[in-house]
Amino acid sequence: MTTTVMRFDHVVKKYGGSTLAIDDFDLEIGDGEFVSIVGPSGCGKSTLLKLVMGLEPLSGGAISYSADARSVSAMTGMVFQQPLLLPWHTVLDNVLVPSSLQSRAQRKADQGWARELIEMLGLEEFAASHPYQLSGGMQQRVGIARALLHDPRILLMDEPFGALDAMTRDQLTMDLLRIWETDRKTVLFITHSISEAVLLSDRVVVLTPRPGRIADTIDIDLPRPRTLATINTPEFGEHARRIRQVLDGTEAVTS
Numbered sequence: 001m002t003t004t005v006m007r008f009d010h011v012v013k014k015y016g017g018s019t020l021a022i023d024d025f026d027l028e029i030g031d032g033e034f035v036s037i038v039g040p041s042g043c044g045k046s047t048l049l050k051l052v053m054g055l056e057p058l059s060g061g062a063i064s065y066s067a068d069a070r071s072v073s074a075m076t077g078m079v080f081q082q083p084l085l086l087p088w089h090t091v092l093d094n095v096l097v098p099s100s101l102q103s104r105a106q107r108k109a110d111q112g113w114a115r116e117l118i119e120m121l122g123l124e125e126f127a128a129s130h131p132y133q134l135s136g137g138m139q140q141r142v143g144i145a146r147a148l149l150h151d152p153r154i155l156l157m158d159e160p161f162g163a164l165d166a167m168t169r170d171q172l173t174m175d176l177l178r179i180w181e182t183d184r185k186t187v188l189f190i191t192h193s194i195s196e197a198v199l200l201s202d203r204v205v206v207l208t209p210r211p212g213r214i215a216d217t218i219d220i221d222l223p224r225p226r227t228l229a230t231i232n233t234p235e236f237g238e239h240a241r242r243i244r245q246v247l248d249g250t251e252a253v254t255s
């Protein structure tokens, strides 16, 4: 593995003293690595991201980052299942939301980068539109652009395509692959979809039902660049079958 960027060291999370959500979670994520986490509903996937973001305190263990002068919030970008856009802001202004607390000079510099991101995500014609004028997929693209604004080293994605229809989901998956393959950020990606996890990832971490523990970690050595056609290869099928086997009996996971 390349340089470790993020390390979970025997992480434990208990809510309210009784609900054990995560137990003894141990994982190292390398620089530029794309790691997905799959597991049954309620096994603690979102909890892991909340712990990374510092939104919830750890009950045990530690999460550490490689030396980076920036704070965790500056080093990470977060994409949620719902893009949580401000309805009275345009697309451009929504992408610029993280810039609002910056200095005037930085805000000015961010404007150009925001426009580049909007273009990269195929929204250049909609920079002046408001969220209600966009489809669900377009809104999620705005959410991704916003997460990339401060050029985070680590992108945290919590079922970002979970609320989208199948075709839009495929399109956004391919867009994410394209962006990731040019920029190679470290990505921690939560999903219910085995196909999505296999298509995108270098490694897939499979969690047990709650309390979430690592049931298995599967290396996805499919060649890159990957396309939707990759899904039809026997190697892809092998990986997907292996993950399904590990998840055996967990009905919440869909293909």
Ligand SMILES: Nc1ncnc2c1ncn2[C@@H]1O[C@H](COP(=O)(O)OP(=O)(O)OP(=O)(O)O)[C@@H](O)[C@H]1O
Binding pocket: 015, 016, 019, 021, 039, 040, 041, 042, 043, 044, 045, 046, 047, 048, 210
């Ligand atoms: N703030 C909280 N207070 C108490 N319990 C919580 C809290 N947040 C989550 N939990 C519990 O922790 C467990 C893990 O929840 P979490 O949302 O991390 O699971 P998940 O794997 O992301 O679920 P899903 O796939 O359905 O989104 C669940 O039993 C949930 O009820």
